[in-house]
Amino acid sequence: MRNTSELRAEILAAARAEFAQHGLAGARVDRIARAAQASKERLYAHFGDKETLFREVLAADAAEFYRSVTLRPDAVDEFVGDIYDLACSRPEHLRMITWAQLEGFALGPPEFDGQPAPDHAIAAIEAAQADGRVDSAWQPGDLIVLLFAIGLAWAQLPHPDAITDDPDVLSHRRAVAVDAAGRLIAARP
């Protein structure tokens, strides 16, 4: 017999897989219930309606996504490598965030050691600028947007070539992304 927290965890795991694959509109609560070996009635009793469950999954996925990458002043280009690795290893998180964006859900800023993550990232860029590791011409917020874009460039590319399991291609792309970040942050000659 599962206890309540085990049941909730299994429903949530099933919902994360279903929503990542099908989005909010395409997801089916009966498939989630079946995958979690629960009745739809118990699922609704614990999580309310489909949209409420979607919000819960989104919050969990987004928190995990942003918690997995940390901008360090001494390795700003490697931040892009971390984002790239994350998009490769957990594509379902990026899918979930993208579905949510299309459906019009706003993501609040994730926390990082009690600070909102954007503040933490901006402070890291400012520290790197103070050290001369990042061109001081950048507004930190602009650079952070671009670092995410570069790290996610292949993951967000709507082209069949973007999908590959070839380890050489994957590591080449990672190196390209990190190199691109290095070019961005360098002082212009």
Next chain:
Amino acid sequence: MRNTSELRAEILAAARAEFAQHGLAGARVDRIARAAQASKERLYAHFGDKETLFREVLAADAAEFYRSVTLRPDAVDEFVGDIYDLACSRPEHLRMITWAQLEGFALGPPEFDGQPAPDHAIAAIEAAQADGRVDSAWQPGDLIVLLFAIGLAWAQLPHPDAITDDPDVLSHRRAVAVDAAGRLIAARP
């Protein structure tokens, strides 16, 4: 009385709006039919099922999206500005392409003057490299992926701050994107 091609055009216009907003799973054929002032039966007679209509809209939107931006060897950084402008002026095309990507539809390469667009873009980068305008260290295909990512950086950002009508913010972001492209293509010191 509308003729057949007028009716088809109105259904297609209504479908483009509906799919861009709601995606494939969330779109409702009865809303499309109502917006086009057609019966569902006539819609199905002309376009088959909802997925066939989605594919037709996707092909039209993707062709228009890629046709609107041209990579010229003498203005590689401005290509990013064009992509940025397009994402601002026609957000529904990027939404459509993103829904399609999540739903697993493969986009074929768009044509450009009879050449597939990627070939055309790669030839432009190679010409720019031959002229010394783009660092010859780049593999052209890698650079093109990054140029798209930078041009779409704000459009693809899953954060409420990304959405703005403020013309100063919009033109600042455009300048940042073009500057970033300039940094990428410059030879490393």
